[in-house]
Structures are given as C-alpha cells and as structure tokens.
Amino acid sequence: MIKVTNLTKQFGHKKAVNDLSFTVKKGEVLGFLGPNGAGKSTTMRVVTGFLPPTSGEVRICGLSMVDQPEEAKKKIGYLPESAPLYDGMSVRGFLRFCADMRGLSGSAKAEAVDRAIETCFLQTVYRQAIDTLSKGYRHRTCLAQALLHDPEVLVLDEPTDGLDPNQKHEVRNLIKRLGKDKVILFSTHILEEVEAACTRAVIVDQGCIVADGTPDELKAQSGSDSLYDLFRKVTTTDTAPAKASADA
Amino acid sequence: MRNTWSIFKRELGSYFSHPIAYAIIIVFILISLGLTFSFGQFMRSGDASLDGPFFFWHPWIYMLLAPAVGMRMWSDEQRSGTIELLGTFPLSPWAAILGKFLAAATVWLIAVGLTFPVWITANILGDPDNLTIFSGYLGSYLVCLTFLAITMLVSAFTRDQVVCLIVAVSICVFMVLCSYDDVIRELSNVAADWIVEPIVSIGVWDHFRSLMRGSFRVLDFVWFVSLISACLLGTSAILSAKRA
Numbered sequence A: 001m002i003k004v005t006n007l008t009k010q011f012g013h014k015k016a017v018n019d020l021s022f023t024v025k026k027g028e029v030l031g032f033l034g035p036n037g038a039g040k041s042t043t044m045r046v047v048t049g050f051l052p053p054t055s056g057e058v059r060i061c062g063l064s065m066v067d068q069p070e071e072a073k074k075k076i077g078y079l080p081e082s083a084p085l086y087d088g089m090s091v092r093g094f095l096r097f098c099a100d101m102r103g104l105s106g107s108a109k110a111e112a113v114d115r116a117i118e119t120c121f122l123q124t125v126y127r128q129a130i131d132t133l134s135k136g137y138r139h140r141t142c143l144a145q146a147l148l149h150d151p152e153v154l155v156l157d158e159p160t161d162g163l164d165p166n167q168k169h170e171v172r173n174l175i176k177r178l179g180k181d182k183v184i185l186f187s188t189h190i191l192e193e194v195e196a197a198c199t200r201a202v203i204v205d206q207g208c209i210v211a212d213g214t215p216d217e218l219k220a221q222s223g224s225d226s227l228y229d230l231f232r233k234v235t236t237t238d239t240a241p242a243k244a245s246a247d248a
Numbered sequence B: 001m002r003n004t005w006s007i008f009k010r011e012l013g014s015y016f017s018h019p020i021a022y023a024i025i026i027v028f029i030l031i032s033l034g035l036t037f038s039f040g041q042f043m044r045s046g047d048a049s050l051d052g053p054f055f056f057w058h059p060w061i062y063m064l065l066a067p068a069v070g071m072r073m074w075s076d077e078q079r080s081g082t083i084e085l086l087g088t089f090p091l092s093p094w095a096a097i098l099g100k101f102l103a104a105a106t107v108w109l110i111a112v113g114l115t116f117p118v119w120i121t122a123n124i125l126g127d128p129d130n131l132t133i134f135s136g137y138l139g140s141y142l143v144c145l146t147f148l149a150i151t152m153l154v155s156a157f158t159r160d161q162v163v164c165l166i167v168a169v170s171i172c173v174f175m176v177l178c179s180y181d182d183v184i185r186e187l188s189n190v191a192a193d194w195i196v197e198p199i200v201s202i203g204v205w206d207h208f209r210s211l212m213r214g215s216f217r218v219l220d221f222v223w224f225v226s227l228i229s230a231c232l233l234g235t236s237a238i239l240s241a242k243r244a
Helices: A040-047 A069-074 A091-101 A106-119 A135-147 A165-179 A191-197 A215-222 A227-234 A240-247 B002-017 B019-037 B055-070 B072-080 B082-088 B093-113 B116-125 B130-157 B161-177 B181-190 B193-202 B205-212 B218-243
Strands: A002-011 A014-024 A029-033 A055-060 A076-079 A153-157 A183-188 A200-205 A208-213
Touching: A002 A040, A014 A040, A014 A055, A014 A183, A014 A200, A014 A208, A029 A040, A029 A165, A029 A191, A040 A055, A040 A153, A040 A183, A055 A069, A069 A076, A076 A135, A076 B082, A091 A106, A091 A135, A091 B002, A106 A135, A135 A153, A135 A165, A165 A183, A165 A191, A183 A191, A191 A215, A191 A227, A200 A215, A200 A227, A208 A215, A208 A227, A215 A227, B002 B019, B002 B093, B019 B055, B019 B093, B019 B116, B055 B093, B055 B130, B055 B161, B055 B205, B072 B082, B072 B093, B072 B130, B072 B161, B093 B130, B093 B218, B116 B130, B130 B161, B130 B205, B130 B218, B181 B193, B205 B218
Parallel strands: A029 A183, A029 A200, A076 A153, A153 A183
Antiparallel strands: A002 A014, A002 A055, A200 A208
C-alpha cells in the first residue's frame, strides 16, 4: 500500500507539491493525471525516495520512506520519466546489474532477468547494446528493471510516453494485468489511458489534488460525461499567467 | 558491501567498454616513461634511484589526466538521469560513492602498475633501494587518488563533464604549482609569509616529496587520507543537498 500524507515538496520558494494526500491499495491502479509541471513527477520522486519531502509522510507497505528508506525502497519498482539507462551496457547486462542492486543472486537472479525480458518483450534485443535501441525498446528495458524483483508497489512515470500505438496498447494491458495483485501508481497526461488502465484517478494541478475518483465518477463530475472537459475545467493552462498579465 | 562491489564492477566495466581507460593507461605510460628517459635523464644520471627521473613527473601528469578519468563519475549520472535509478535502489549513498571511486582508482592502479619495467630496468642497471621505490609508488598513487577524489567532488556539482574537467584540472594544477619550489620562491618575493604558508600547505609537493624519497611520515598519510575522505564526504553532502 502507498500512503501519502500531507506531502509538501518545495524547491526554493516554489512549492512543486502542496499538502498532497492520497492512498493506493493493493489491486488498485491509480492514474495520476495533470498538465505538464503539475507536480506529478516530483510526487513520484518523493514516493520512491529519490527526493526527500519538505514536510509530510510517505509510507510504503507500512514502512516510512524517511525513517526506513532502504527497506521501503525494496518494495518499489520504479520507472522514471525519461527511462534512463546505462548506454554502454547490453540489455541483459543492465538487467543483471539492476538485479544485483535488488539483492538477487544465483538462479533467482537469472530467473528474474529472464522473466523480465519475457514480460517486456525484449527477447529479440537482450544482447544488444542499449545505445543502439529504439525509444520503445529503451522504455521497455527500463520497465523491465522495475519488474525484476517482483515488487509489491509499482511507480511508473509516464510509462507510455513516446511509444507507438501498438506499444502503448501492450503497456496498458501489462499495467492492467500487473494491477490485479500489485499497487500501481502511474502518471500520464493522456486522458484515454485513465479509462484504459486505471481503477481510480486523481487530477493534480499546481501541486494539489483537484479531482479524485473512479473514471466513471470523474466523468460524472464533468457534467458532460467527458474526462477532457473535467480536465480543462479543473486544471490551469501554463499560458494562463501570461494571458492574465497581458489582460492586465 | 555487496552493493559497493556491484557498482564497482559496473563502473570498471564501463571504463573498459569505452576507449577512455585504454587511452589513459597508454598515454600515462608513454608520457611517464618518455619523460623519465628524456628530461629525467635516467640513463645519464648514473643513479639507479627513481625519485628524480621518474616519480618527479607524476604529479604533473596526474593533474591533467586524473580528472579525465574521474570527470564522468557523477556528471554522467546526472546528465543521463541514471542517478534517479541509483537513488531509488535500496542502497546507501556510500555504496555508490565508494564503488565509483574504487573503480576509477583501479584504472589508475593498472596504469601506475604497468610502469613496472622502469623498476626492473633500475634493478638491472644498478642497485636501487627497492623500499624507497615502493614508497615512491605509494606516494605517487596517493597523489593520484587525491586528484580523483577532488574530481569526484567537482563532478557531484555539475552534469556537464567538460565543466567538471576544466574545474577539476584547475584545482589540481593549483595544488601542484602552489607548493613547487620555484613558485614558492616567486611567491615569497611578492607576498608576506602569512599569505604564502597557507597556500603552500594546500599543495601536494611537501607530502609527495618525502614519500618519493623513501621517508614514511604519518603526517603525509594523514594529509592524503583526510583530503580524500573530505572529498568523498563532500560528494555525499552535495548529492544529498541537490535533492533537498
């Protein structure tokens, strides 16, 4: 379970995340929606322990990310936004290294790497150097490292970004399949993804949650049965401050 | 410890999967041996000791080449975003810092170790004090590790490898020049002692020279080890502060 309580993350004077609270339970796939710069990635970085919170608390399966970071991090598989990888390594070499980092060894490590290669459809490229891979394969390689240790919690930051329609379809199906017995938090700004893969969604704007519910509840809130309309209604566009100053 | 070993293996592999490690090792051997047999006048000096003709050149070479090995340590992780993977793996920041430092140190251990023919040559041509030569190697390697640690600290500040290289080389050049005899003499002519002394104490020559000449002083070890530790601690502090 992911339990985030009154989470605030401040960079200098700017509050990227402002008093955010939410819970994701086992079997739930929570879609984290919001415009660019809403604080989605910052929230995910705090939830995964990469950034410390300015205030508030993050608990992963009951473990505090601040007090027991190493134990809490063991429970999480994380796909960062840009799917970063070590370019000089082969796909399998990279996954082996990540398995080492996850404390796997011997046959458990070999099995985990083979399973992740199979789950993410990397059979044709696993010997290839990462810097020769297409964007879709790079993304799936990074997703594979998140699944290696069969984590209870998956945090995926824009997992379908930059993928072609076929790959998006595969990844959404994978998320749905994994979501049955895991806790999944994934961010996106593609609205159809919410209906395709989420059991619940929150819309974040300027670091705050502005809407929360199942996809159907959210559509009902919009008044026109459209997530698009609700998204437009509750979020601020990044051109709004410029427009306001121009009007003034 | 296991995580440190895994990071060490990955880092070392990445040095040798790129031309960088080979280039550094070959260039170091060529320059250090070239200087020994040319300007160092090893064959003409009639002395089998290695301090003057061989070890004397090492800090000058390290000040330019050690940052070239270390510049990618954290800069590259920050530029490519892989620092986010490392930061979310269940490992302490020290495992990553030590693993990376030890991998770069191993590349240099190989480079320095491969100059062994000069040691053999000295033994064939004369009767050198081998303990002094060992002490020279130790001092030389400690200077190298110090420059690597400084480069690691600089690389924690920036995601740009070129900026890291320029800043780290500048610091290392300063540390070599500020305690070199000719520079101290010039400096003493234009500045008061209370200004010159602190500047000289930052330099490597005083500590390296005693080891190069075979005298083991605890003071020198403490100086090198504290500087290296301070840089590694500083790296940890900078990496944490950048996330806060």
